Amino acid sequence: MRGTAVLALTGVALLLAPRPGFAQGLAPSAVQLAAMRPFERWIGEWKGTGWSTSASGKRTDFTIVETVQHKVGGTVLLLDGRGEATAASGEVTVTHDGLVVLSYDEKSGRYRWNGREIGREPVDAEVKLLDGGLEWSIPAGGGATVRFTIQFDGTRWHEVGDVSMDGTTWTRFMEMNLLRQ
Numbered sequence: 001m002r003g004t005a006v007l008a009l010t011g012v013a014l015l016l017a018p019r020p021g022f023a024q025g026l027a028p029s030a031v032q033l034a035a036m037r038p039f040e041r042w043i044g045e046w047k048g049t050g051w052s053t054s055a056s057g058k059r060t061d062f063t064i065v066e067t068v069q070h071k072v073g074g075t076v077l078l079l080d081g082r083g084e085a086t087a088a089s090g091e092v093t094v095t096h097d098g099l100v101v102l103s104y105d106e107k108s109g110r111y112r113w114n115g116r117e118i119g120r121e122p123v124d125a126e127v128k129l130l131d132g133g134l135e136w137s138i139p140a141g142g143g144a145t146v147r148f149t150i151q152f153d154g155t156r157w158h159e160v161g162d163v164s165m166d167g168t169t170w171t172r173f174m175e176m177n178l179l180r181q
Contacts, residue, residue: 028073035104039077042068046157050176060085062095077102155180
């Protein structure tokens with residue numbers, strides 16, 4: 001029993017011991033920092049409204065708050081969003097509760113959008129940079145593709161969601177407009 005305790009304490013000490021390089025401090029990759037520079041104007045808290053339609057065509061209007069922060073030494077962005085809809089009865093329902101990590105993969109030279117949203121499958125998508133924004137898409141089953149396009153500047157965030165069965169004809173199912181707070 002005593003030997004096991006010594007082994008456990010030794011293991012903990014090794015895990016907590018400084019590793020080579022820590023004494024000089026950690027420095028993020030210059031390539032990753034440069035790759036994340038286009039998103040600088042996105043940092044902050046954003047609030048606004050939007051709408052979405054379900055597969056059956058029912059429209060839902062919502063309010064939304066998105067917070068975008070630098071993390072991991074500026075090499076990733078963390079997006080934390082929450083949307084709510086208020087029914088005529090006054091009942092409030094959550095329409096969006098999600099978390100995304102946006103990063104640059106130095107080895108592949110590509111941006112990644114890794115997200116989780118309550119009640120949905122995890123998302124791991126490649127991001128395409130646009131002038132003033134980005135676009136990402138995922139397969140949605142049945143041969144459909146869902147595409148999200150986000151445009152942002154210093155004060156506004158405009159996002160749309162479109163779906164297509166052929167990659168040519170797109171149907172809008174979501175739009176939101178947010179303002180920097």
